[in-house]
Amino acid sequence: MHSLSHLQKAALYLQLSLGLLAAQPLLCTAILAQDFDRESMAKELLRLEKICRSIGLEEEAEISRTWLPPLRSDQNILFLPAELFIAKEKGTTHEKWTGYINTARVKYAATLFAQARNLAATGDEATAFRLLWQVLHEDPSHTEAKRILGTLATTAAIRPRPRKGTSSQTDFGWPAGSYSRVQTPHFLLTTRAGTEESLTLATSMEEFYALWRQMFYPLWAPPGVLKKRFEGQNTPWEKSSEFAVTLLRDRNDYLEVLQLAEKNAAVSVGYYAPQLKKSFFYPEENLQATFFHELTHQLLAEATNIQANLDAGKQGGVWLIEGIAMYMESLVNRGNYWTVGGIDASRLQTARYRALRDGFWIDWKIFTEGQTEAWKEDPQIARLYTHAIGLTHLFMDHLPNPNARETLFRAIVSTYQNEPRFNEMFDLLGGNNAAAHLAYQDGLRLNDLDVEALCTTEQACPSLVLAASELARETWQRLAALAPQLEWLDLSFSNAKSPDLTWLSNANELQRLSVEGTYVDGEILSIIKSLRQLVELDLSGCAIDDRALEQISQHPNLETLWLTKTKISEASLETLNTLPKLKACDVGDTAISTTAWRDFIRDHPQIKD
Numbered sequence: 001m002h003s004l005s006h007l008q009k010a011a012l013y014l015q016l017s018l019g020l021l022a023a024q025p026l027l028c029t030a031i032l033a034q035d036f037d038r039e040s041m042a043k044e045l046l047r048l049e050k051i052c053r054s055i056g057l058e059e060e061a062e063i064s065r066t067w068l069p070p071l072r073s074d075q076n077i078l079f080l081p082a083e084l085f086i087a088k089e090k091g092t093t094h095e096k097w098t099g100y101i102n103t104a105r106v107k108y109a110a111t112l113f114a115q116a117r118n119l120a121a122t123g124d125e126a127t128a129f130r131l132l133w134q135v136l137h138e139d140p141s142h143t144e145a146k147r148i149l150g151t152l153a154t155t156a157a158i159r160p161r162p163r164k165g166t167s168s169q170t171d172f173g174w175p176a177g178s179y180s181r182v183q184t185p186h187f188l189l190t191t192r193a194g195t196e197e198s199l200t201l202a203t204s205m206e207e208f209y210a211l212w213r214q215m216f217y218p219l220w221a222p223p224g225v226l227k228k229r230f231e232g233q234n235t236p237w238e239k240s241s242e243f244a245v246t247l248l249r250d251r252n253d254y255l256e257v258l259q260l261a262e263k264n265a266a267v268s269v270g271y272y273a274p275q276l277k278k279s280f281f282y283p284e285e286n287l288q289a290t291f292f293h294e295l296t297h298q299l300l301a302e303a304t305n306i307q308a309n310l311d312a313g314k315q316g317g318v319w320l321i322e323g324i325a326m327y328m329e330s331l332v333n334r335g336n337y338w339t340v341g342g343i344d345a346s347r348l349q350t351a352r353y354r355a356l357r358d359g360f361w362i363d364w365k366i367f368t369e370g371q372t373e374a375w376k377e378d379p380q381i382a383r384l385y386t387h388a389i390g391l392t393h394l395f396m397d398h399l400p401n402p403n404a405r406e407t408l409f410r411a412i413v414s415t416y417q418n419e420p421r422f423n424e425m426f427d428l429l430g431g432n433n434a435a436a437h438l439a440y441q442d443g444l445r446l447n448d449l450d451v452e453a454l455c456t457t458e459q460a461c462p463s464l465v466l467a468a469s470e471l472a473r474e475t476w477q478r479l480a481a482l483a484p485q486l487e488w489l490d491l492s493f494s495n496a497k498s499p500d501l502t503w504l505s506n507a508n509e510l511q512r513l514s515v516e517g518t519y520v521d522g523e524i525l526s527i528i529k530s531l532r533q534l535v536e537l538d539l540s541g542c543a544i545d546d547r548a549l550e551q552i553s554q555h556p557n558l559e560t561l562w563l564t565k566t567k568i569s570e571a572s573l574e575t576l577n578t579l580p581k582l583k584a585c586d587v588g589d590t591a592i593s594t595t596a597w598r599d600f601i602r603d604h605p606q607i608k609d
Contacts, residue, residue: 035111036104036107036108036110036111037108037111038068038108040108041068041104041108042068044100044104045064045065045067045068045101045104046064046065048060048061048064048097048100048101048104049061049062049064049065052064052097055093057093057094057097060094060097063101064097064101066335066336066458067101067336069334069336069337069339070453070456070457070458072342072453072454072457073397073453074341074342074343074397074398074450074453075339075340075341075342075343075397076215076339076340076341076397077337077338077339078130078133078211078214078215078337078338078339078340079130079133079134079136079137079337079338080133080137080156080207080210080211080338081133081136081137081140081153081156081157082136082137082138082140082336083140084098084102084105084106084139084140084141085097085098085101085102086098087099105138105139106138106139108138109134109135109136109138109139109142109145110139110142112131112134112135112138113131113132113135113142113144113145115128115131116128116129116131116132116135116145116230117230119131120226120227120230121227121230123227125217125221125224125225125226125227126217126218128226128230129213129214129217129221129226130214130217132145132148132149132153133149133153133210133214136149136153137337147229148226148229148230150229150237151185152210152213152237153210154185155184155185155186155206155209155210156206156207156209156210158184158185158202158203158206159203160182160183160184160199160202160203161182161199162180162181162182162191162195162198162199163180163181163182163183164177164179164180164181165177165178165179165180165181165190169190172257174192178192179191179192180192180195180198182198182199182202184202184203184205184206185206186205186206186209186241186242186243187202187205187206187209187242187243187244187245188242188243188244188245189201189202189205189245189246189247190244190245190246190247191246191247192247192248192249192253193247193248193249193282193283194283197247197283198247201245201247201281201287201291204288204291205245205295208291208292208295208331209299211331211338211340212295212296212299212303212328215328215340216299216300216304216409218406218409219300219304219305219306219409219412219413220238220303220304220305221237221238221305222235222237222305225237238303241302241303243277243279243298243299243302243303244276244277244278244279245278245279245280245281245295245298246278246279246280246281247281247282247283248280248281248282249282250282250283251269251282251284253282254280254281254282257280258271258273258280269281269282269284269286269287269290270282270287270290270291270293270294271294272294272295272297272298272301274297274301274310274311274312275310277298277301277302279294279295279297279298280294281294289329292325292328292329292331293325293326293328293329294325296324296325296328297321297325300321300324300412300416301416304416306412306413306416306417307417308416308417309416309417309418311418312415312416312417312418313371313372313415313418314371314372314373314418315371315418315419315420316368316369316370316371316415316420317368317369317370317411317414317415317420317422318370318371318372318375319367319368319370319384319387319388319391320368320388320392320408320411320412320415320420320422321415321416322375322385322388323388323389323391323392324392324408324412326347326385326388326389326392327340327341327345327389327392327393327396328340329346329347330342330345330346330347330348332459334459339459341393341396341397342397342454342459343398343446343450343453343454344454344459344461344463344464345393346462346463347386347389348389348390348393348444349463349464349465349488349490350386350389350465351386351387351389351390351393351444352390352444352445352446352465352467353465353467353490353492354383354386354387354390355390355440355441355444356441356444356445356465356467356468356493357465357467357468357490357492357493357516359441360383360386360387361387361433361436361437361440362384362387363433364422364426364429364433364436367384367387368420368422368426369420370384390440390444391440392408393444394440394443394444395407395408395425395428396408398443398444399428399439399443401428403428404428407424407425407428408425410424411424411425441468445467445468445469446466446469446471447469447470447471448471448472448475451466451469451471451475451478451479452475452478454482455478455479455481455482456481458481460485461482461485461486462485462486462487462488462509463486463487463488463489464482464486464488464489464490465488465489465490466489466490466491466494466496467490467491467492467493467494468492468493468494469491469494469495470494470495471494471495471496473499473500476496476500476501477500477503479503480503480506483503483504483506483507484506484507484508484509485509486507486509486510487509487510487511487512488510488511488512488513489504489507489510489512489513489514490512490513490514491513491514491515491518492514492515492516492517492518492538493516493517493518494518495518495519496515496518496519496520497518497519497520497521498519498520498521498522498523498524498527499523501515501520501524501527502527504524504527504528504531505527505528505530505531507528507531508531508532508533509533510528510531510533510534511533511534511535511536512534512535512536512537513528513531513534513536513537513538514536514537514538514562515538515539515542516538516539516540516541516542516562517540517541517542518541518542519543520539520542520543521542521543521544521548522543522544522545522547522548522549522551523548524539524542524544525544525548525549525551525552526548526551528552529551529552529555532555532556532557533557534555534557534558535557535558535559535560536558536559536560536561537552537558537560537561537562538561538562539561539562539563539566540562540563540564540565540566540586541564541565541566542566543566543567544563544566544567544568545566545567545568545569546567546568546569546571546572546575549563549568549572549575550575552575552579553575553578553579554578554579554580555579556580556581557581558579558581558582559581559582559583559584560582560583560584560585561576561579561582561584561585561586562585562586563585563586563587563590564586564587564588564589564590565588565589565590566590567590567591568587568590568591568592569590569591569592570591570592570593570596572587572592573592573596573600576600577600577604582604582606582607583606583607583608584607584608584609585607585608585609586609587609597609
């Protein structure tokens, strides 16, 4: 018998390991016979990953490793239908891997469906509805899941086509042929943008619609409808609706059209006009977050059972209208699944910073009664929005009370009916301003378990605020997993020490760092001195002296530097003199005299103190 080549041995090993020779029927029967829950699915995927790695099937190994999304209590996981894997070539090890992973997915889908049925029967239709989407994600041919979801399950896979407008568009004075229409199951897109941009937006709208339905099930689904559909009844999901969206050619086109409907159009990049029942966008770099935001406004106003008032927000509660829309900006496509919320959500970082570093809080009654027009005129509008996103995330994901989200949904209903009521939310926070303020801070502050969950998900985390966190040393070290992707890191007033942060030397993309009020010393500068992307550094209140500061001498990009209440003296002015891009520096409460600093500023007029 001839000896086997390396590749032949690898293929034989995979076949034997996967049970795809003589033992195949026996092993497949074993998989199908058991209750294939998440733990069973995880074990099977781990087995496939190990085998694939051992023979060099790296792509298949990585798919096996990452197929199941990590579970986090602070983050919502959503699914859209996905196809089963198709073998690239018959008779290959890849084909055998597809057979086994598909078998596992189908069996897991059966278990998920049984769980959804039980949940619907016991009244938890919102969770059951989400599970049905995961069923079709694992087994797109699952007959019962497809029947129950009906046309909802197919809209995200539409492939629309643009058609030239054959009549003039009277609302904006557009002549026939100067625009196109794209019809999807739930949207009518009128567009003056390019074909590719228009089709991308049309497809994204239907995907978002399916994801939005999963997040806000209680606000749009008729009570008991899912239970009835599980029982075989053909109770309709929803009334037939069509939502109008307009995609303009560019920003100039956008401003020209929208200035008639919204006086603040110049500071916006997208807008939902309630009176017109239309959303307006134009192609731009950050369209996705804006798109999620404005479409949330539109769907809450038009696609629910709320019977929304077109003037919602004018009697108060504008914070929640904006807060829930900003919350949906945290929607992220993770490739195999979507997530919403999370302690690492981008907008939440600034809210946590304001809440924990600055102690920011607004009297509950004053804040919740804020009206649309008053917000537009408020010079502190940025802080109002930040506070709104903090409170919304708190009730959606972070309060330990299991009724928090349901309470928030009831507040949304009252706000959109223009009769805003927030007493129930206030009671959950303690019923008085002092207690509510503390509950808000406690809910946003991160602990060891939060950080551990964040570090194990392998999700991109460019911004992270850990202000006022008290973490174990091993938890600080776990943050090394996030170092390469960090762009903004705030550790102000935490219990961090320099030895806890040695991993920062790998944070090569870091642009903003604050260790204000921590226990770090001069060692921190030896750790971060090589971070050439650093633009902003806050060392206020830290044990930093002249010799330590010398380590960032001639840093090429540092623009803003806080040295308040440090141990530096006038000798450090020589170091500051070597920073070519320094524009702002604070040396208050240091040994640098007022006269010496005034002279330094005179010689460096580009620096503001």
